[in-house]
Amino acid sequence: MKISMISEHASPLAALGGVDAGGQNVHVAALSTALVRRGHEVTVYTRRDDDQLPARVVTDGGVEVVHIDAGPPRSVPKDELLPYMDALADGVARDWAGAPPDLVHGHFWMSGLAALNAAAQAAASGYTVPVVQTFHALGTVKRRHQGAEDTSPAARALLEPSVGCNADRIIATCTDEVFELKAMGVSGSRVSVVPCGVDLDLFGPAEISREPGGPFRIASVGRLVPRKGVELVIRALRILKDQGIDDVELAIVGGGAVGEVAGDPEAERLLELARELGVDGQVRLRGQVPRERMPLEICRADAVVCAPWYEPFGIVPLEAMACGVPVIAAAVGGLIDTVVDGRTGLHVPPRDPEAIADAVLQLRNNPEMAQQLGRDGLVRVRGRYSWDRIAADSEKAYQAAIATADTRRTSLQRTGGKAL
Numbered sequence: 001m002k003i004s005m006i007s008e009h010a011s012p013l014a015a016l017g018g019v020d021a022g023g024q025n026v027h028v029a030a031l032s033t034a035l036v037r038r039g040h041e042v043t044v045y046t047r048r049d050d051d052q053l054p055a056r057v058v059t060d061g062g063v064e065v066v067h068i069d070a071g072p073p074r075s076v077p078k079d080e081l082l083p084y085m086d087a088l089a090d091g092v093a094r095d096w097a098g099a100p101p102d103l104v105h106g107h108f109w110m111s112g113l114a115a116l117n118a119a120a121q122a123a124a125s126g127y128t129v130p131v132v133q134t135f136h137a138l139g140t141v142k143r144r145h146q147g148a149e150d151t152s153p154a155a156r157a158l159l160e161p162s163v164g165c166n167a168d169r170i171i172a173t174c175t176d177e178v179f180e181l182k183a184m185g186v187s188g189s190r191v192s193v194v195p196c197g198v199d200l201d202l203f204g205p206a207e208i209s210r211e212p213g214g215p216f217r218i219a220s221v222g223r224l225v226p227r228k229g230v231e232l233v234i235r236a237l238r239i240l241k242d243q244g245i246d247d248v249e250l251a252i253v254g255g256g257a258v259g260e261v262a263g264d265p266e267a268e269r270l271l272e273l274a275r276e277l278g279v280d281g282q283v284r285l286r287g288q289v290p291r292e293r294m295p296l297e298i299c300r301a302d303a304v305v306c307a308p309w310y311e312p313f314g315i316v317p318l319e320a321m322a323c324g325v326p327v328i329a330a331a332v333g334g335l336i337d338t339v340v341d342g343r344t345g346l347h348v349p350p351r352d353p354e355a356i357a358d359a360v361l362q363l364r365n366n367p368e369m370a371q372q373l374g375r376d377g378l379v380r381v382r383g384r385y386s387w388d389r390i391a392a393d394s395e396k397a398y399q400a401a402i403a404t405a406d407t408r409r410t411s412l413q414r415t416g417g418k419a420l
Contacts (some may be wrong), residue, residue, distance in 0.1 A: 001398065002041045004101040004129075005032055006111040006118075008088055009078035011046040013065055023315045027196055028107055034197070034391035043101070044112075045092050047084065049075050049317050051096075065125060066095060070114050073309050075266050078108075079151045082159075085110050089117035096129075103130040103398055103405075105171075109139065109156065112163035124289065125319035130405035132398060133167035135160070137312045138180050141333075145227065145309045161185055162380035163328070169401035171394065173313035174334035182220035190404075192397040195337060196313040197390035198381055200294070203322035205378065206299040215249040215282075216364040218328075219301035221294070221316045224255035224266040229307035229330065231273060236360060238277040246282070248360060250305075253297050285386045297322045302370065306355055307348070317345070318385050321377030328359045 005028055012029030028208060032042045043064045051073035057065045068091035071084035092104075092114060100122045106115035112133045119129040139156040163169060165187040171194045172178050178191055220230045230252055240248055255267045267285060274280040289297050304320035305328045311336035317327045321338075327345030329335040341347040346362065348355035361371040 001103065001395075002101040003032075003035060003043070003109065003398070004096070004104040004115075005042065005044040006046075006088070006092060006104060006115050007044060007107040008047050008070075008081055008085065008111045008114060010107065011049075011065065012059065012063065015346035016200075018332055020153070022183060023196070026109060026263055026315055027134075027136070029059070029061075029063070030197060030387045031394060032063040033059070034387040035394070036062040037368060038391055038395070043095075044331055045088070046094070047071065047076075047081065047088055048073050050253050056236075062078060068092060075284045077151070078151060079109075080356075082111055082113075082153045082155060085113045086117065089114040089121070089374055091144075092118040093121040096226055099123075100127045100129050101399055103132055105132040105134065106163070107134050108165070109160040109163050112167060113159060116163065116166055130168045130398075130401040131166070132169045132171060132239075132401045134161055134171045134173065135177070135312070136173070138177065138184075140184060141180060141312075148350050160191050167401075168195045168405045171397050174337045176333050176336060179311060180192055191292065192236075192252065192393075192400065194390060194393045194397060195334065195385065196315050196318065197318065197385050197387035198322045200322060200382060203295045203298070203319045208296075208299050216245045216360070217251065218297060218360060219250050219251045219253060219304050220299065221253040221304060221319075222306075224252075224264065224270070225267065228254075229351070230270055230307060232351060232353045232356055233281060233305050234270060234274050234277065234279060236356035237279040237282055238273075239354055239357040240316050240361065241279060241282075241355075243361075245364075246363060248364065250283045251286050251297070251301065252283065253289055253294075255285065255287055262408060294319065298325055299363040303360065305356060305360070306330065306335060306339075307350075309350060310330060310337075314338055321345070321374075321381045322385075323376045324372035324374040326355060326363060326377065328363070332351045338378065339392060340376075343373070345373055365383050 007028045010024035014025050035042050047070045053067045070087035100265050106112035119131050122129045139152050139160050143150050155329045161184040170191045172191050173343050220233050222228050222412040255264050260268050274283040298320050303326050305318050307330045311333040320327050327339050329339040330350045331347040332350050339345040346359045348359050370400050
């Protein structure tokens with residue numbers, strides 16, 4: 001198949017760890033590369049955010065990345081990108097010209113708008129381009145948890161459900177998302193559940209030399225934004241310290257460069273909180289870590305703690321499980337699917353630092369159990385979450401979209417080439 005991906009703010013070439021660079025970048029890059037390995041031709045369209053970027057780049061994995069001029073050629077927060085989606089769609093449609101793809105796969109709701117409108121322009125020229133959509137995060141869930149702090153454009157409340165109802169196929173990354181989509185009016189008959197994957201060539205167990213009797217090490221990995229719940233883990237350290245347990249260290253991996261917190265409000269806030277709670281000596285801010293070094297960072301930990309307020313999929317738990325490290329995970333979203341409570345890790349209620357402290361203590365006091373959780377997690381990841389398996393499941397969703405695409409395309413030809 002000839003496949004177009006649209007990922008408006010999350011380029012597969014971007015560095016990870018920034019506010020708008022994280023799991024979606026990994027997902028788009030890894031899925032596209034796995035599809036190329038399976039014999040498909042994949043082009044990823046993303047917005048030019050630097051005027052020095054070349055128009056086209058071919059990755060080592062054979063994926064072509066095309067930078068489209070849509071808005072200013074600089075970094076723009078993703079919640080401010082909506083006005084540029086028509087230009088992105090126009091650029092994609094121009095690049096297709098007389099040779100459109102077999103389908104287009106939008107990543108995030110704004111990319112879905114661009115995908116639908118590019119497909120509508122192709123339909124006006126007599127071509128049928130089925131649209132597959134992965135949301136990665138839903139505005140309804142974000143508003144529920146962030147309330148007035150949600151910076152999404154107001155139009156998202158109407159446009160996101162429209163994307164869901166107009167796409168030919170939705171790929172949800174977890175079972176919890178299926179229920180959220182149904183509440184938005186998206187028929188379950190058009191939804192496939194395909195989780196995220198993990199790079200098993202990169203992530204795997206490693207022997208780490210440790211001093212006997214050293215501290216119990218936990219790690220929090222990901223973007224430094226409040227919803228990731230790192231504050232909860234720091235508060236759990238204080239709870240443990242009040243119980244006389246002060247031999248637990250926390251490594252925070254993410255944010256800016258190592259040791260550079262100036263100008264990173266969340267990093268500064270977390271370090272100040274650790275000082276206020278008297279646990280700053282137990283907290284290390286590792287900053288951004290090159291992806292090739294991430295397995296070592298994970299393997300240095302006795303457990304990885306993922307405590308987000310909400311999480312659409314959750315790549316970090318998979319990476320930890322692939323390294324044979326047990327996971328303490330908030331029982332939300334995709335983490336409910338990926339981490340099996342009591343088998344590959346421990347679930348805790350969301351926003352509950354006391355439960356996190358209890359789970360950390362449980363693993364600290366039961367090393368044999370922790371090791372068994374890690375071993376079982378490794379088996380689970382290798383059997384279910386390789387990117388080749390995810391690519392194969394995505395193919396099935398693509399085939400379903402192609403089989404049911406014609407009706408909507410006919411109606412779009414009558415609208416002058418705009419889907420929404």
